[in-house]
Amino acid sequence: QSALTQPASVSGSPGQSITISCTGTSSDVGSYDYVSWYQQHPGKAPKFMIYDVNNRPSGVSSRFSGSKSGNMASLTISGLQAEDEADYYCTSYTTSSTWVFGGGTKLTVL
Amino acid sequence: EVQLLESGGGLVQPGGSLRLSCAASGFTFSSYAMSWVRQAPGKGLEWVSVISGSGGGTNYADSVKGRFTISRDNSKNTLYLQMNSLRAEDSAIYYCAKDLHNWNSVPDYWGQGTLVTVSS
Numbered sequence: 001q002s003a004l005t006q007p008a009s010v011s012g013s014p015g016q017s018i019t020i021s022c023t024g025t026s027s028d029v030g031s032y033d034y035v036s037w038y039q040q041h042p043g044k045a046p047k048f049m050i051y052d053v054n055n056r057p058s059g060v061s062s063r064f065s066g067s068k069s070g071n072m073a074s075l076t077i078s079g080l081q082a083e084d085e086a087d088y089y090c091t092s093y094t095t096s097s098t099w100v101f102g103g104g105t106k107l108t109v110l
Numbered sequence: 111e112v113q114l115l116e117s118g119g120g121l122v123q124p125g126g127s128l129r130l131s132c133a134a135s136g137f138t139f140s141s142y143a144m145s146w147v148r149q150a151p152g153k154g155l156e157w158v159s160v161i162s163g164s165g166g167g168t169n170y171a172d173s174v175k176g177r178f179t180i181s182r183d184n185s186k187n188t189l190y191l192q193m194n195s196l197r198a199e200d201s202a203i204y205y206c207a208k209d210l211h212n213w214n215s216v217p218d219y220w221g222q223g224t225l226v227t228v229s230s
Contacts, residue, residue, distance in 0.1 A: 001171075001172065003154070034215075034216065036216040038155070040155075045205060045220040045221065045222050045223060046147075046155065046205075046220055047220075048216075048217070048218045048219070048220075051210060051216055051218070057218060089154060089155050091155075091157070091216060093214065093216075097169055097214065098157060098169060098170075098171060099145075099157040099160075099216065100157065101147075101154060101155040101156060101157060102154070103154045104154040104155070
């Protein structure tokens with residue numbers, strides 16, 4: 001199972017919106033609405049941000065939203081803040097009943 | 111508050127074995143699937159294995175199938191990962207994670223991880 005494809009890095013200024021893409025195949029992203037997103041700050045454990053494409057766990061800011069079309073999912077962060085600077089990972093359920101992660105995207109807040 | 115505390119990591123020689131443990135608290139342990147996810151130094155996340163709440167269902171990444179065994183003791187609220195025939199490429203931080211549901215769901219809460227280094 002190959003990793004999902006994410007851009008290595010994205011950047012934006014405070015207050016702006018950014019979108020991180022996550023491209024898979026018909027064996028994962030394209031088959032299920034089971035795409036999730038995690039935020040990871042350096043030296044910390046991942047934090048659960050989005051599940052089932054566009055659902056936010058309790059406590060996660062509404063500035064974070066998700067979407068999916070075909071084999072590609074996206075995470076959008078609006079009103080960018082300094083504390084959003086982190087690595088972001090997508091993950092999807094697969095037709096092999098396993099989970100596959102993306103390679104990660106480093107978000108820089110300029 | 112959900113708490114997950116991993117232990118058992120360390121330095122092991124190639125071909126060796128190690129057993130990781132994860133002590134869970136703050137939720138009804140037997141009602142949720144549990145997963146292991148690893149992260150090599152400076153690299154991305156890699157899903158390793160999952161076990162259902164009852165322990166009756168398990169699944170593994172191809173990279174560890176046949177070498178790693180996931181198990182749980184619901185009476186002790188503890189998750190395990192037995193790792194055999196370890197390779198250099200297994201070196202990583204191993205995270206224990208609680209899943210969102212009892213099976214086929216994504217990890218929501220994560221521990222702080224335990225470092226495994228495979229080297230001679």
